[in-house]
Amino acid sequence: MIIRTAQITDLPEIMAVYAQARKYMAENGNATQWDAAYPSEELVKEDIRLGQCYVGTDDKEKIHFVFALIIGEDPTYLRIEQGAWLNNSPYGTIHRLGSDGTRKGCFAECLTFCLNRIPNLRADTHRNNLTMQHLLEKYGFRRCGIIYVKDGSERLAYQREPGNNAKDNDTDKSLGLNLGADDYVVKPFSLIELAARIKANIRRARTYQPLPCDMAVKIKDLEIDPVSHTVRGFPLI
Template sequence: MEIRRAETADLEQIMGIYQYAREFMRQTGNPGQWGENFPPRELIEEDIRVRQCYVCAEGEEIQGVFAFILGEDPTYAVIEDGAWLNEEPYGTIHRIASAEGAKGVFAGCITYCKGIIDNLRIDTHRDNKVMQHVIEKAGFQKCGIIHVADGSERLAYQFSLENRTNV
């Protein structure tokens, strides 16, 4: 699986993956995290423009998509019911989604991101049991609760090479 920066030509495939992901979340007991419209097309267009949108591809077929952002994330400035493992520079993974039937997207994403920086943060909705499982399986530690822009809470996780326990 190749991981590369997304291009404008990838947009329709990417939006189709997000549509599938929203339906999958509804079917697995997580209807509220992305609702009917998240992420909006304009956000993905901006992610592509600023070169923080990545795709996992097999040939011409996109199997997954994620945003990877280096630097401080304002969403993570305040953490409740816990603490970050450290305050070292980090990368954040947002909006990760897989195409129907795709395998290995999360693992590929994490391996790619760890190859750039060994201190990563990610969050997910309390109802997203599938994502919680793969995040913890990848060696992330639950650190507390953060709130996203609309005020809703998310479970916050961090992977730090210096703090790893089960990788």
């Protein structure tokens, strides 16, 4: 998937993705977080104008998910109850994340994109949005308390600090490897370890010799012929 800044020409596709996201929410016990008009075209246009709306596309440029990454203070986060934020350092907030439901891993790709821009992230979600709560907690966000959005309704507040303990580091490694990395190190890292990992991957690439697709594989008395689909002369089922 490719993540890029949304353009105004993307608006029809973006609104279709949000419509599908609202449908999923309603069918999974969360019909009140987003009403039929949220997010509005005006709000999405403003996100696009400010350069804070992003879309995830496939290699044919079809949009599968959309989100806003807003760096800076969120006014609704100034008041938090039943807890406290993990820190008061500069942060980014993930808002309005929606998917068309046809691709897995959209949240992980969104998170990786956001972490590359600012490692201190916040988010909020409705108490009935169990899917988002699961994803936030799976990928290292911690529940911090309750905040209230503009209409006065409550949201569960989450924050993800830059990795500073073993659990966070494991989450970062899992995220990187699940997205296709062959290896992964988290900051802070040792330059000696990094150099050793790079050399190990180079050795692995040099020694790997894929077998021709028509070459028979022989293991002691066992012979597998991929051309005739036989094992020691008997057809494979």
